[in-house]
Amino acid sequence: MNFFAIIGRVILALLGEIGRLALFTWSSVSHIFRPPFFWRLLGQQMMRIGYFSLPVVALTAFFTGGALALQIYYGGSTINSESIVATIVALGITRELGPVMAGLMVAGRVSAAIAAELGTMKVTEQIDALTTLSTNPYKYLVVPRLVAAVITLPLLVFIADVIGVMGGFIVSTASLHFNPGVYVQNTINFLKADDVTSGLIKAGVFGFIIALMGCFQGFNSKGGAQGVGRATTNAVVTASILILASNYVMTSLLFAK
Amino acid sequence: MTDTPKIELKNVTKRFGSKVVLDDLSLVVPKGKSLVVIGGSGTGKSVMLKCVLGILRPEKGEIFVDGQNVLKMSTTEREQSLRKFGMLFQSAALFDSLPVWQNVAFGLIQGRKMRRKEAKEIAIAKLAKVGLGAEVSELYPAELSGGMQKRVGLARAIATDPEIIFFDEPTTGLDPIMADVINDLIVDSVKDLGATALSITHDMASARKIADEIAMIHKGRIIWAGPRSEIDSSGNDYVDQFIHGRATGPIKMDVLKP
Numbered sequence: 478m479n480f481f482a483i484i485g486r487v488i489l490a491l492l493g494e495i496g497r498l499a500l501f502t503w504s505s506v507s508h509i510f511r512p513p514f515f516w517r518l519l520g521q522q523m524m525r526i527g528y529f530s531l532p533v534v535a536l537t538a539f540f541t542g543g544a545l546a547l548q549i550y551y552g553g554s555t556i557n558s559e560s561i562v563a564t565i566v567a568l569g570i571t572r573e574l575g576p577v578m579a580g581l582m583v584a585g586r587v588s589a590a591i592a593a594e595l596g597t598m599k600v601t602e603q604i605d606a607l608t609t610l611s612t613n614p615y616k617y618l619v620v621p622r623l624v625a626a627v628i629t630l631p632l633l634v635f636i637a638d639v640i641g642v643m644g645g646f647i648v649s650t651a652s653l654h655f656n657p658g659v660y661v662q663n664t665i666n667f668l669k670a671d672d673v674t675s676g677l678i679k680a681g682v683f684g685f686i687i688a689l690m691g692c693f694q695g696f697n698s699k700g701g702a703q704g705v706g707r708a709t710t711n712a713v714v715t716a717s718i719l720i721l722a723s724n725y726v727m728t729s730l731l732f733a734k
Numbered sequence: 735m736t737d738t739p740k741i742e743l744k745n746v747t748k749r750f751g752s753k754v755v756l757d758d759l760s761l762v763v764p765k766g767k768s769l770v771v772i773g774g775s776g777t778g779k780s781v782m783l784k785c786v787l788g789i790l791r792p793e794k795g796e797i798f799v800d801g802q803n804v805l806k807m808s809t810t811e812r813e814q815s816l817r818k819f820g821m822l823f824q825s826a827a828l829f830d831s832l833p834v835w836q837n838v839a840f841g842l843i844q845g846r847k848m849r850r851k852e853a854k855e856i857a858i859a860k861l862a863k864v865g866l867g868a869e870v871s872e873l874y875p876a877e878l879s880g881g882m883q884k885r886v887g888l889a890r891a892i893a894t895d896p897e898i899i900f901f902d903e904p905t906t907g908l909d910p911i912m913a914d915v916i917n918d919l920i921v922d923s924v925k926d927l928g929a930t931a932l933s934i935t936h937d938m939a940s941a942r943k944i945a946d947e948i949a950m951i952h953k954g955r956i957i958w959a960g961p962r963s964e965i966d967s968s969g970n971d972y973v974d975q976f977i978h979g980r981a982t983g984p985i986k987m988d989v990l991k992p
Protein backbone atom coordinates (compact mmCIF):
# COMPACT_ATOMS: atom_id res chain seq x y z
CA MET A 478 0.00 0.00 0.00
CA ASN A 479 0.99 3.57 -0.58
CA PHE A 480 3.08 4.98 2.25
CA PHE A 481 1.04 8.19 2.40
CA ALA A 482 -2.21 6.28 2.45
CA ILE A 483 -1.02 4.44 5.56
CA ILE A 484 -0.04 7.69 7.29
CA GLY A 485 -3.35 9.26 6.29
CA ARG A 486 -5.26 6.32 7.68
CA VAL A 487 -3.42 6.47 11.00
CA ILE A 488 -4.05 10.21 11.32
CA LEU A 489 -7.74 9.79 10.49
CA ALA A 490 -8.09 7.02 13.06
CA LEU A 491 -6.37 9.17 15.65
CA LEU A 492 -8.61 12.16 14.92
CA GLY A 493 -11.66 9.90 15.12
CA GLU A 494 -10.52 8.65 18.51
CA ILE A 495 -9.94 12.18 19.78
CA GLY A 496 -13.40 13.17 18.59
CA ARG A 497 -14.99 10.20 20.34
CA LEU A 498 -13.10 11.01 23.54
CA ALA A 499 -14.22 14.64 23.38
CA LEU A 500 -17.86 13.59 22.98
CA PHE A 501 -17.54 11.07 25.78
CA THR A 502 -15.97 13.69 28.07
CA TRP A 503 -18.73 16.15 27.30
CA SER A 504 -21.50 13.60 27.98
CA SER A 505 -19.85 12.53 31.22
CA VAL A 506 -19.25 16.02 32.58
CA SER A 507 -22.68 17.28 31.63
CA HIS A 508 -24.27 14.42 33.58
CA ILE A 509 -22.36 15.29 36.75
CA PHE A 510 -24.61 18.24 37.45
CA ARG A 511 -27.96 16.79 36.44
CA PRO A 512 -29.99 14.69 38.87
CA PRO A 513 -30.53 11.92 39.77
CA PHE A 514 -27.35 11.46 41.79
CA PHE A 515 -26.22 8.05 42.93
CA TRP A 516 -24.71 8.84 46.34
CA ARG A 517 -24.41 5.24 47.43
CA LEU A 518 -22.33 4.43 44.36
CA LEU A 519 -20.17 7.51 44.91
CA GLY A 520 -19.35 6.29 48.40
CA GLN A 521 -18.54 2.84 47.08
CA GLN A 522 -16.21 4.23 44.42
CA MET A 523 -14.45 6.52 46.89
CA MET A 524 -13.64 3.46 48.96
CA ARG A 525 -12.42 1.51 45.95
CA ILE A 526 -10.46 4.26 44.23
CA GLY A 527 -9.22 6.17 47.25
CA TYR A 528 -9.07 4.04 50.34
CA PHE A 529 -7.82 0.86 48.73
CA SER A 530 -5.08 2.75 46.87
CA LEU A 531 -3.59 4.01 50.13
CA PRO A 532 -1.03 1.23 50.72
CA VAL A 533 0.36 1.40 47.19
CA VAL A 534 0.58 5.18 47.22
CA ALA A 535 2.11 5.31 50.71
CA LEU A 536 4.85 2.81 49.89
CA THR A 537 5.66 4.51 46.61
CA ALA A 538 5.90 7.91 48.28
CA PHE A 539 8.06 6.65 51.12
CA PHE A 540 10.69 5.06 48.91
CA THR A 541 10.64 7.93 46.43
CA GLY A 542 11.29 10.43 49.23
CA GLY A 543 14.12 8.30 50.57
CA ALA A 544 15.79 7.79 47.21
CA LEU A 545 15.44 11.46 46.41
CA ALA A 546 17.27 12.40 49.63
CA LEU A 547 20.13 10.05 48.79
CA GLN A 548 20.48 11.32 45.23
CA ILE A 549 20.57 14.95 46.26
CA TYR A 550 23.16 14.17 48.90
CA TYR A 551 25.39 12.16 46.55
CA GLY A 552 24.98 14.54 43.61
CA GLY A 553 24.94 17.86 45.41
CA SER A 554 27.81 19.62 47.08
CA THR A 555 28.57 18.43 50.57
CA ILE A 556 28.65 22.03 51.70
CA ASN A 557 25.22 23.08 52.91
CA SER A 558 23.87 19.64 52.13
CA GLU A 559 21.74 19.62 55.25
CA SER A 560 19.63 22.52 54.10
CA ILE A 561 19.65 21.60 50.40
CA VAL A 562 18.47 18.03 50.89
CA ALA A 563 15.57 19.04 53.11
CA THR A 564 14.41 21.79 50.76
CA ILE A 565 14.68 19.87 47.53
CA VAL A 566 13.00 16.80 48.96
CA ALA A 567 10.09 18.90 50.20
CA LEU A 568 9.69 20.85 46.96
CA GLY A 569 10.30 17.84 44.69
CA ILE A 570 7.79 15.69 46.49
CA THR A 571 4.99 18.23 46.87
CA ARG A 572 5.32 19.85 43.46
CA GLU A 573 6.17 16.95 41.17
CA LEU A 574 6.90 13.49 42.48
CA GLY A 575 4.03 13.18 44.94
CA PRO A 576 1.26 13.86 42.42
CA VAL A 577 2.97 12.16 39.47
CA MET A 578 3.99 8.98 41.28
CA ALA A 579 0.62 8.67 43.01
CA GLY A 580 -1.15 9.44 39.73
CA LEU A 581 0.77 6.76 37.84
CA MET A 582 0.30 4.14 40.56
CA VAL A 583 -3.42 4.81 40.79
CA ALA A 584 -3.66 4.83 36.99
CA GLY A 585 -2.23 1.32 36.95
CA ARG A 586 -4.58 0.14 39.64
CA VAL A 587 -7.78 2.00 38.99
CA SER A 588 -7.92 2.75 35.24
CA ALA A 589 -7.34 -0.92 34.58
CA ALA A 590 -9.98 -2.03 37.05
CA ILE A 591 -12.55 0.41 35.71
CA ALA A 592 -11.86 -0.51 32.07
CA ALA A 593 -12.11 -4.22 32.82
CA GLU A 594 -15.31 -3.86 34.79
CA LEU A 595 -17.12 -1.56 32.36
CA GLY A 596 -15.68 -3.41 29.36
CA THR A 597 -17.15 -6.67 30.62
CA MET A 598 -20.46 -4.94 31.24
CA LYS A 599 -20.35 -3.58 27.72
CA VAL A 600 -19.66 -6.86 25.92
CA THR A 601 -22.23 -8.75 28.00
CA GLU A 602 -24.88 -6.10 27.15
CA GLN A 603 -25.23 -5.01 30.78
CA ILE A 604 -24.75 -1.38 29.76
CA ASP A 605 -27.53 -1.75 27.19
CA ALA A 606 -29.68 -3.30 29.89
CA LEU A 607 -29.19 -0.21 32.07
CA THR A 608 -30.65 1.94 29.33
CA THR A 609 -33.74 -0.25 29.11
CA LEU A 610 -34.22 0.09 32.88
CA SER A 611 -34.49 3.90 32.65
CA THR A 612 -31.03 4.37 34.10
CA ASN A 613 -28.54 6.49 32.25
CA PRO A 614 -25.23 4.59 32.04
CA TYR A 615 -23.25 7.83 32.25
CA LYS A 616 -24.96 8.81 35.49
CA TYR A 617 -24.90 5.35 36.98
CA LEU A 618 -21.44 4.18 35.94
CA VAL A 619 -19.26 7.09 34.79
CA VAL A 620 -20.19 9.98 37.09
CA PRO A 621 -19.62 8.16 40.42
CA ARG A 622 -16.17 6.99 39.26
CA LEU A 623 -15.21 10.37 37.87
CA VAL A 624 -16.29 12.34 40.93
CA ALA A 625 -14.81 9.82 43.35
CA ALA A 626 -11.43 9.97 41.60
CA VAL A 627 -11.36 13.77 41.48
CA ILE A 628 -12.14 13.95 45.20
CA THR A 629 -9.88 11.17 46.44
CA LEU A 630 -6.74 11.77 44.35
CA PRO A 631 -5.88 15.08 46.10
CA LEU A 632 -6.41 13.37 49.47
CA LEU A 633 -4.13 10.53 48.42
CA VAL A 634 -1.50 12.97 47.18
CA PHE A 635 -1.63 14.94 50.40
CA ILE A 636 -0.90 11.75 52.30
CA ALA A 637 1.81 10.91 49.75
CA ASP A 638 3.38 14.34 50.37
CA VAL A 639 3.55 13.77 54.09
CA ILE A 640 4.93 10.25 53.76
CA GLY A 641 7.36 11.23 51.01
CA VAL A 642 8.85 14.07 53.06
CA MET A 643 9.00 11.69 55.99
CA GLY A 644 10.86 9.16 53.84
CA GLY A 645 13.45 11.82 53.06
CA PHE A 646 13.66 12.74 56.73
CA ILE A 647 14.16 9.17 57.88
CA VAL A 648 16.88 8.45 55.32
CA SER A 649 18.63 11.77 56.04
CA THR A 650 18.66 11.35 59.80
CA ALA A 651 19.20 7.60 60.05
CA SER A 652 21.59 7.00 57.18
CA LEU A 653 23.16 10.41 56.47
CA HIS A 654 23.24 11.46 60.13
CA PHE A 655 21.66 14.88 59.65
CA ASN A 656 20.37 16.74 62.66
CA PRO A 657 16.62 16.00 62.87
CA GLY A 658 15.72 19.40 64.31
CA VAL A 659 17.58 21.28 61.57
CA TYR A 660 16.04 19.10 58.86
CA VAL A 661 12.51 19.79 60.06
CA GLN A 662 13.28 23.48 60.44
CA ASN A 663 14.60 23.68 56.88
CA THR A 664 11.60 21.86 55.50
CA ILE A 665 9.19 24.22 57.24
CA ASN A 666 11.16 27.32 56.28
CA PHE A 667 11.27 26.65 52.58
CA LEU A 668 7.95 24.91 51.95
CA LYS A 669 5.13 27.26 51.02
CA ALA A 670 1.41 26.53 50.91
CA ASP A 671 1.49 27.11 47.13
CA ASP A 672 3.84 24.19 46.66
CA VAL A 673 1.36 21.84 48.27
CA THR A 674 -1.78 23.25 46.66
CA SER A 675 -0.26 23.18 43.18
CA GLY A 676 0.38 19.47 43.70
CA LEU A 677 -3.18 18.93 44.90
CA ILE A 678 -4.61 20.72 41.86
CA LYS A 679 -2.56 18.44 39.66
CA ALA A 680 -3.87 15.48 41.61
CA GLY A 681 -7.47 16.47 40.91
CA VAL A 682 -6.74 16.64 37.20
CA PHE A 683 -4.97 13.26 37.30
CA GLY A 684 -7.98 11.77 39.08
CA PHE A 685 -10.20 13.00 36.28
CA ILE A 686 -7.89 11.52 33.65
CA ILE A 687 -7.64 8.17 35.43
CA ALA A 688 -11.38 7.64 35.77
CA LEU A 689 -12.17 9.11 32.36
CA MET A 690 -9.76 6.86 30.47
CA GLY A 691 -10.94 3.79 32.34
CA CYS A 692 -14.58 4.54 31.57
CA PHE A 693 -13.93 5.59 27.97
CA GLN A 694 -11.97 2.48 27.10
CA GLY A 695 -14.47 0.29 28.94
CA PHE A 696 -17.46 1.80 27.13
CA ASN A 697 -15.75 1.41 23.78
CA SER A 698 -14.53 -2.14 24.18
CA LYS A 699 -15.96 -4.70 21.84
CA GLY A 700 -15.68 -8.35 21.05
CA GLY A 701 -15.37 -10.52 24.13
CA ALA A 702 -12.49 -11.27 26.46
CA GLN A 703 -9.79 -10.10 24.08
CA GLY A 704 -11.53 -6.77 23.58
CA VAL A 705 -11.77 -6.26 27.32
CA GLY A 706 -8.07 -7.06 27.68
CA ARG A 707 -7.20 -4.53 25.01
CA ALA A 708 -9.40 -1.90 26.69
CA THR A 709 -7.61 -2.49 29.98
CA THR A 710 -4.17 -2.03 28.48
CA ASN A 711 -5.25 1.01 26.50
CA ALA A 712 -6.74 2.59 29.60
CA VAL A 713 -3.52 2.32 31.59
CA VAL A 714 -1.30 3.44 28.73
CA THR A 715 -3.42 6.42 27.69
CA ALA A 716 -4.04 7.50 31.28
CA SER A 717 -0.31 7.37 32.09
CA ILE A 718 0.70 9.33 29.00
CA LEU A 719 -1.99 11.94 29.59
CA ILE A 720 -0.90 12.27 33.23
CA LEU A 721 2.72 12.94 32.26
CA ALA A 722 1.78 15.30 29.44
CA SER A 723 -0.74 17.27 31.48
CA ASN A 724 1.75 17.42 34.34
CA TYR A 725 4.22 19.15 32.08
CA VAL A 726 1.60 21.63 30.91
CA MET A 727 0.43 22.34 34.44
CA THR A 728 3.95 22.79 35.74
CA SER A 729 4.68 25.31 33.02
CA LEU A 730 1.43 27.16 33.78
CA LEU A 731 1.49 27.00 37.59
CA PHE A 732 5.15 27.93 38.04
CA ALA A 733 5.57 30.36 35.14
CA LYS A 734 7.32 33.43 36.37
CA MET B 735 -57.63 5.82 11.21
CA THR B 736 -58.73 4.57 14.60
CA ASP B 737 -55.62 3.69 16.52
CA THR B 738 -52.05 4.82 16.11
CA PRO B 739 -49.89 1.73 16.28
CA LYS B 740 -47.89 1.31 19.50
CA ILE B 741 -44.68 0.84 17.55
CA GLU B 742 -43.98 1.49 13.92
CA LEU B 743 -40.74 1.09 12.02
CA LYS B 744 -40.61 2.78 8.63
CA ASN B 745 -37.89 1.97 6.09
CA VAL B 746 -35.27 1.40 8.75
CA THR B 747 -31.77 0.68 7.49
CA LYS B 748 -28.95 -0.28 9.82
CA ARG B 749 -25.50 -1.30 8.74
CA PHE B 750 -22.28 -2.20 10.47
CA GLY B 751 -19.45 -1.04 8.26
CA SER B 752 -20.34 -2.26 4.79
CA LYS B 753 -22.60 -4.99 6.12
CA VAL B 754 -26.29 -4.14 5.77
CA VAL B 755 -28.19 -5.80 8.61
CA LEU B 756 -31.58 -4.09 8.41
CA ASP B 757 -32.49 -3.27 4.84
CA ASP B 758 -35.38 -0.83 4.50
CA LEU B 759 -37.34 -2.70 7.14
CA SER B 760 -40.92 -1.70 7.96
CA LEU B 761 -43.04 -3.21 10.71
CA VAL B 762 -46.13 -2.25 12.69
CA VAL B 763 -46.99 -3.48 16.17
CA PRO B 764 -50.61 -2.67 17.05
CA LYS B 765 -51.46 -1.54 20.55
CA GLY B 766 -52.19 -4.30 23.04
CA LYS B 767 -51.19 -7.03 20.61
CA SER B 768 -48.44 -9.59 20.71
CA LEU B 769 -46.31 -9.69 17.60
CA VAL B 770 -43.78 -12.44 17.12
CA VAL B 771 -40.91 -12.05 14.70
CA ILE B 772 -39.46 -15.26 13.35
CA GLY B 773 -36.44 -15.67 11.16
CA GLY B 774 -33.10 -17.37 10.77
CA SER B 775 -30.05 -16.77 12.85
CA GLY B 776 -28.18 -13.57 12.06
CA THR B 777 -30.98 -11.95 10.07
CA GLY B 778 -31.07 -8.86 12.27
CA LYS B 779 -33.83 -9.59 14.77
CA SER B 780 -31.91 -8.51 17.86
CA VAL B 781 -30.52 -5.49 16.02
CA MET B 782 -34.09 -4.45 15.20
CA LEU B 783 -35.11 -4.45 18.87
CA LYS B 784 -32.01 -2.49 19.80
CA CYS B 785 -32.82 0.14 17.21
CA VAL B 786 -36.26 0.67 18.71
CA LEU B 787 -34.71 0.96 22.19
CA GLY B 788 -32.16 3.50 21.02
CA ILE B 789 -29.21 1.25 21.89
CA LEU B 790 -28.29 1.28 18.21
CA ARG B 791 -28.99 4.15 15.87
CA PRO B 792 -30.19 3.30 12.36
CA GLU B 793 -28.68 5.17 9.42
CA LYS B 794 -32.02 5.67 7.73
CA GLY B 795 -35.71 5.47 8.47
CA GLU B 796 -38.13 6.43 11.19
CA ILE B 797 -39.24 4.69 14.37
CA PHE B 798 -42.48 5.72 16.05
CA VAL B 799 -43.57 4.85 19.56
CA ASP B 800 -47.12 6.01 20.34
CA GLY B 801 -46.96 8.10 17.20
CA GLN B 802 -43.81 9.98 18.20
CA ASN B 803 -40.61 9.69 16.23
CA VAL B 804 -38.10 8.50 18.80
CA LEU B 805 -35.11 9.21 16.55
CA LYS B 806 -35.94 12.92 16.66
CA MET B 807 -36.30 13.10 20.44
CA SER B 808 -33.86 14.80 22.80
CA THR B 809 -31.99 12.58 25.25
CA THR B 810 -34.34 13.50 28.08
CA GLU B 811 -37.47 12.81 26.04
CA ARG B 812 -35.96 9.55 24.89
CA GLU B 813 -35.23 8.51 28.47
CA GLN B 814 -38.79 9.37 29.40
CA SER B 815 -40.10 7.28 26.52
CA LEU B 816 -37.92 4.32 27.55
CA ARG B 817 -39.83 4.09 30.81
CA LYS B 818 -42.62 2.43 28.85
CA PHE B 819 -40.35 -0.47 27.91
CA GLY B 820 -39.24 -3.72 29.43
CA MET B 821 -36.68 -5.85 27.67
CA LEU B 822 -35.53 -9.42 28.01
CA PHE B 823 -32.11 -9.74 26.39
CA GLN B 824 -31.17 -12.82 24.43
CA SER B 825 -28.15 -13.22 26.71
CA ALA B 826 -30.18 -12.20 29.81
CA ALA B 827 -27.61 -9.40 30.45
CA LEU B 828 -28.01 -9.57 34.22
CA PHE B 829 -25.89 -7.24 36.37
CA ASP B 830 -23.32 -9.67 37.73
CA SER B 831 -22.32 -7.41 40.62
CA LEU B 832 -25.83 -7.40 42.07
CA PRO B 833 -27.81 -10.23 43.69
CA VAL B 834 -30.83 -11.58 41.85
CA TRP B 835 -33.44 -9.57 43.71
CA GLN B 836 -31.62 -6.29 43.05
CA ASN B 837 -31.46 -7.20 39.39
CA VAL B 838 -35.20 -7.69 39.27
CA ALA B 839 -35.89 -4.60 41.38
CA PHE B 840 -33.40 -2.43 39.48
CA GLY B 841 -35.95 -0.56 37.37
CA LEU B 842 -38.06 0.07 40.47
CA ILE B 843 -35.23 1.28 42.72
CA GLN B 844 -33.07 3.24 40.27
CA GLY B 845 -35.58 4.09 37.57
CA ARG B 846 -38.63 4.82 39.76
CA LYS B 847 -36.95 5.63 43.09
CA MET B 848 -39.03 3.08 44.99
CA ARG B 849 -37.94 2.19 48.54
CA ARG B 850 -35.71 -0.87 48.62
CA LYS B 851 -37.90 -2.89 50.98
CA GLU B 852 -41.01 -2.40 48.90
CA ALA B 853 -39.11 -3.09 45.69
CA LYS B 854 -37.73 -6.32 47.13
CA GLU B 855 -41.24 -7.60 47.86
CA ILE B 856 -42.27 -6.92 44.28
CA ALA B 857 -39.09 -8.55 43.01
CA ILE B 858 -39.78 -11.72 44.98
CA ALA B 859 -43.35 -11.81 43.70
CA LYS B 860 -42.13 -11.46 40.10
CA LEU B 861 -39.54 -14.18 40.67
CA ALA B 862 -42.31 -16.47 41.86
CA LYS B 863 -44.15 -15.80 38.61
CA VAL B 864 -41.22 -17.17 36.62
CA GLY B 865 -40.94 -20.20 38.89
CA LEU B 866 -38.06 -19.08 41.10
CA GLY B 867 -38.28 -19.28 44.89
CA ALA B 868 -37.32 -16.58 47.35
CA GLU B 869 -34.10 -18.47 48.18
CA VAL B 870 -32.79 -17.61 44.72
CA SER B 871 -33.17 -13.90 45.38
CA GLU B 872 -29.95 -13.60 47.39
CA LEU B 873 -27.80 -15.51 44.89
CA TYR B 874 -25.63 -13.81 42.29
CA PRO B 875 -26.27 -14.33 38.56
CA ALA B 876 -23.06 -16.36 38.17
CA GLU B 877 -24.49 -18.90 40.60
CA LEU B 878 -27.51 -19.62 38.38
CA SER B 879 -27.98 -21.96 35.43
CA GLY B 880 -28.52 -20.46 31.98
CA GLY B 881 -32.26 -21.14 32.08
CA MET B 882 -32.56 -19.61 35.54
CA GLN B 883 -30.71 -16.50 34.34
CA LYS B 884 -33.16 -16.23 31.49
CA ARG B 885 -36.07 -16.36 33.90
CA VAL B 886 -34.51 -13.72 36.14
CA GLY B 887 -34.10 -11.58 33.01
CA LEU B 888 -37.77 -12.12 32.31
CA ALA B 889 -38.75 -11.15 35.84
CA ARG B 890 -36.63 -8.00 35.48
CA ALA B 891 -38.32 -7.14 32.17
CA ILE B 892 -41.81 -7.29 33.65
CA ALA B 893 -40.97 -5.90 37.10
CA THR B 894 -42.09 -2.34 36.35
CA ASP B 895 -45.28 -3.51 34.59
CA PRO B 896 -44.22 -1.82 31.36
CA GLU B 897 -46.59 -0.89 28.53
CA ILE B 898 -44.31 -2.44 25.95
CA ILE B 899 -42.31 -5.60 26.47
CA PHE B 900 -39.62 -6.98 24.19
CA PHE B 901 -38.71 -10.62 24.51
CA ASP B 902 -35.59 -11.71 22.68
CA GLU B 903 -35.86 -15.50 22.50
CA PRO B 904 -37.67 -15.97 25.83
CA THR B 905 -37.82 -19.76 25.67
CA THR B 906 -34.37 -20.62 24.34
CA GLY B 907 -32.45 -22.66 26.88
CA LEU B 908 -35.52 -23.69 28.88
CA ASP B 909 -36.97 -27.18 29.19
CA PRO B 910 -40.26 -27.69 27.32
CA ILE B 911 -42.39 -27.47 30.43
CA MET B 912 -40.78 -24.28 31.71
CA ALA B 913 -40.96 -22.93 28.17
CA ASP B 914 -44.70 -23.39 28.26
CA VAL B 915 -44.95 -21.74 31.67
CA ILE B 916 -43.08 -18.75 30.23
CA ASN B 917 -45.36 -18.71 27.19
CA ASP B 918 -48.36 -18.54 29.50
CA LEU B 919 -46.70 -15.77 31.45
CA ILE B 920 -46.15 -13.73 28.30
CA VAL B 921 -49.73 -14.26 27.21
CA ASP B 922 -50.92 -13.22 30.68
CA SER B 923 -48.71 -10.13 30.74
CA VAL B 924 -50.16 -8.97 27.48
CA LYS B 925 -53.72 -9.71 28.50
CA ASP B 926 -53.65 -8.62 32.14
CA LEU B 927 -51.49 -5.55 31.79
CA GLY B 928 -52.78 -4.66 28.37
CA ALA B 929 -49.17 -4.54 27.33
CA THR B 930 -47.90 -4.61 23.79
CA ALA B 931 -45.37 -7.35 23.17
CA LEU B 932 -42.75 -7.77 20.51
CA SER B 933 -41.04 -11.12 20.72
CA ILE B 934 -38.38 -12.91 18.79
CA THR B 935 -38.23 -16.64 18.67
CA HIS B 936 -37.07 -19.65 16.70
CA ASP B 937 -39.44 -21.84 18.65
CA MET B 938 -42.57 -22.30 16.54
CA ALA B 939 -44.54 -23.87 19.39
CA SER B 940 -43.88 -20.75 21.41
CA ALA B 941 -44.69 -18.48 18.47
CA ARG B 942 -48.03 -20.19 17.93
CA LYS B 943 -48.89 -19.80 21.56
CA ILE B 944 -47.91 -16.20 22.27
CA ALA B 945 -48.52 -14.50 18.93
CA ASP B 946 -51.52 -12.53 17.82
CA GLU B 947 -49.57 -11.73 14.73
CA ILE B 948 -46.45 -13.17 13.18
CA ALA B 949 -43.87 -11.53 10.95
CA MET B 950 -40.98 -13.21 9.23
CA ILE B 951 -37.67 -11.45 8.72
CA HIS B 952 -35.17 -12.53 6.11
CA LYS B 953 -32.00 -10.71 5.10
CA GLY B 954 -33.01 -7.61 7.00
CA ARG B 955 -36.50 -7.28 5.54
CA ILE B 956 -39.96 -8.34 6.63
CA ILE B 957 -40.98 -10.81 3.93
CA TRP B 958 -44.30 -11.86 5.39
CA ALA B 959 -46.63 -10.62 8.11
CA GLY B 960 -50.08 -11.73 9.10
CA PRO B 961 -52.30 -13.07 11.86
CA ARG B 962 -51.26 -16.26 13.60
CA SER B 963 -54.09 -18.23 12.03
CA GLU B 964 -52.68 -17.64 8.56
CA ILE B 965 -49.15 -18.81 9.22
CA ASP B 966 -49.84 -22.30 7.87
CA SER B 967 -51.50 -21.03 4.74
CA SER B 968 -49.19 -18.13 3.98
CA GLY B 969 -48.34 -19.42 0.53
CA ASN B 970 -44.85 -18.08 1.14
CA ASP B 971 -42.08 -20.59 0.49
CA TYR B 972 -39.73 -18.93 2.96
CA VAL B 973 -42.29 -19.09 5.76
CA ASP B 974 -43.16 -22.69 4.94
CA GLN B 975 -39.54 -23.73 4.97
CA PHE B 976 -38.96 -21.99 8.31
CA ILE B 977 -42.00 -23.27 10.19
CA HIS B 978 -41.40 -26.82 9.04
CA GLY B 979 -37.68 -26.56 9.68
CA ARG B 980 -36.54 -27.89 6.33
CA ALA B 981 -32.92 -27.70 5.29
CA THR B 982 -33.87 -27.36 1.64
CA GLY B 983 -35.86 -24.50 0.18
CA PRO B 984 -35.40 -20.89 -0.81
CA ILE B 985 -33.48 -20.02 2.41
CA LYS B 986 -29.88 -21.09 2.00
CA MET B 987 -27.79 -21.65 5.07
CA ASP B 988 -24.16 -20.67 4.67
CA VAL B 989 -22.67 -24.01 5.57
CA LEU B 990 -20.03 -25.86 3.63
CA LYS B 991 -21.17 -29.27 2.49
CA PRO B 992 -18.43 -31.89 2.55
Ligand SMILES: Nc1ncnc2c1ncn2[C@@H]1O[C@H](COP(=O)(O)OP(=O)(O)OP(=O)(O)O)[C@@H](O)[C@H]1O
Pocket residue numbers: 750755773774775776777778779780781782824
Ligand atom coordinates in the same frame (compact mmCIF):
# COMPACT_ATOMS: atom_id res chain seq x y z
N1 LIG C 1 -22.53 -4.47 17.44
C1 LIG C 1 -22.39 -5.09 16.24
N2 LIG C 1 -21.33 -4.82 15.46
C2 LIG C 1 -21.18 -5.41 14.27
N3 LIG C 1 -22.04 -6.30 13.76
C3 LIG C 1 -23.12 -6.62 14.47
C4 LIG C 1 -23.35 -6.03 15.76
N4 LIG C 1 -24.51 -6.54 16.26
C5 LIG C 1 -24.95 -7.40 15.32
N5 LIG C 1 -24.15 -7.46 14.25
C6 LIG C 1 -24.35 -8.25 13.04
O1 LIG C 1 -25.69 -8.09 12.63
C7 LIG C 1 -26.23 -9.30 12.18
C8 LIG C 1 -27.56 -9.54 12.85
O2 LIG C 1 -27.37 -9.75 14.22
P1 LIG C 1 -28.56 -10.07 15.20
O3 LIG C 1 -27.99 -10.20 16.56
O4 LIG C 1 -29.65 -9.08 15.01
O5 LIG C 1 -29.05 -11.48 14.70
P2 LIG C 1 -30.35 -12.26 15.15
O6 LIG C 1 -31.32 -12.19 14.03
O7 LIG C 1 -30.79 -11.77 16.47
O8 LIG C 1 -29.78 -13.74 15.24
P3 LIG C 1 -30.03 -14.85 16.37
O9 LIG C 1 -31.31 -15.47 16.06
O10 LIG C 1 -28.89 -15.78 16.18
O11 LIG C 1 -30.00 -14.16 17.67
C9 LIG C 1 -25.22 -10.39 12.48
O12 LIG C 1 -24.68 -10.81 11.26
C10 LIG C 1 -24.17 -9.73 13.31
O13 LIG C 1 -22.90 -10.14 12.86
Ligand SMILES: [Mg+2]
Pocket residue numbers: 779780781824902
Ligand atom coordinates in the same frame (compact mmCIF):
# COMPACT_ATOMS: atom_id res chain seq x y z
MG1 LIG D 1 -30.66 -12.38 18.36
